Amino acid sequence: MYLLELGGEDDAFAAREAESAATGVRPIAPGLAVARGIAPERVRGLAYTHRASGLLGRTDADLESAQALLEAATLERDDGSIAVRATDVHGATGIDTERAERELGRVLVERGFSVDLDDPDHLLRAVFSAGSVGSTDAESEQDSVCALGWLAAESVRDFGTRAPTDKPFFQPGSMDPLLARAVANVAGARSGATILDPMCGTGGVLVEAGLVGADVIGTDAQEKMAAGARTNLEHFLDAPNLSPTGVDRGSWHVGRGDGTRLPLADDAVDGVVFDAPYGRQSKIETHRLEDLVAGALAEARRVASRAVVVADRSWQDEAQAAGWELEATFERRVHRSLTRYVLVLE
Structure with missing residues (x-):
């Protein structure tokens, strides 16, 4: 024990x-x-x-x-x-x-x-x-x-070296590396696994998954974000030595793409993680946001057998409609006006 x-x-x-x-x-x-x-x-x-x-x-x-x-x-x-x-x-x-x-x-x-x-x-x-x-x-x-x-x-406590504001590319609202590492791990990140983030933003989840050995794939609808994620991944994952966790860093690929229409074959990856747009902060209209998240959940179900979704609300109904079973859900209070929901889907 x-x-x-x-x-x-x-x-x-x-x-x-x-x-x-x-x-x-x-x-x-x-x-x-x-x-x-x-x-x-x-x-x-x-x-x-x-x-x-x-x-x-x-x-x-x-x-x-x-x-x-x-x-x-x-x-x-x-x-x-x-x-x-x-x-x-x-x-x-x-x-x-x-x-x-x-x-x-x-x-x-x-x-x-x-x-x-x-x-x-x-x-x-x-x-x-x-x-x-x-x-x-x-x-x-x-x-x-x-x-x-x-x-x-x-555990290797080096997360402070990857604070969002200290990365080569930063945008407000980026996920902190502790949570990014945790959700990547729950999604199955490890040596030999492939993890996808179809809404990768600045690439924080992909960086953390790559540092524990997973090969990572990211897409983002905005070219600016995809380019920024590439900058961050190059900075953190292209070093020739072992990662601080003692494993070979994973390979990576990031491109501009639509998370609801992924250019991937069925069951192409081991796990999917994405941080869904937040309703209050997103410029996307409510009905379009719902369509976007529902479509991303359906595509995630097509390409993987496990997903972890982080959001400012529970997308449980949409996840079940896409064919997922809810394994677990967690609520993590960020501050008075924001609670993050973490859904673990199988």
Whole structure:
């Protein structure tokens, strides 16, 4: 079993993204989930999961219980050094994390481990969390929990280097790279997969999908946007070295095109992602916007078996009319006047 440390405000959405890198994902407390297995190289590319650790066990969220758990745990000792890092999720338990690190480190020293606080060979994560995860399964829900695990994989937190305003081509309303990476992952972005964005805008989703190894295709009805997306993709995906996530960057192709009439064969791609025009901000008339999104959903259904749609409203009825089944839907509040809906379609 593995412990996943989730990030962001929406654990359900974070857990859904984590399923692209792990099996049997199940939230256990705010900011925490467990998984049966992980793909470490995929964990490195997650947006809303920070770390995955081999789970030693879990107990009540107090230091005495954590010490007892570590004292009783079966540990395999080698010649490597160790360190302990403790976290109190949202500061909800009031645990003194520095003291927790000292006391748990003392337990490990007494069990024969050597400590190296600066550059350890192995890192023990001690994560304390309090609150309900809202599960209907009483056995999977605790008021508070401490989970211990050896760090196995960590996501690459370089999203700030790709802030929309810092890219070579920028337009207002561009999706932030964290959300772009997450929806790309949910759509199936990975090495060997092909991801399409038929309304690619500045190319933010395509950049994030390409950085986790997917080959990407983008179209946009405006030549200005298609040209700008090409500029961004060239900047981020044409480097000869491995991407920060440790995989080969995917190939890319972007051109001007109509998202409702794609020049692609049936089942040509593995997943489709698009950020639908927002009603209040779009200059498109309401009936034309509805026709555009309905047409894009129908074309997405023709060329792929999975899609993720981001929008300022739920297009569930249009998606079902296009032949999609709604696997999941999430609401993500951006600010007082904007809530983003994320629809996962199969």
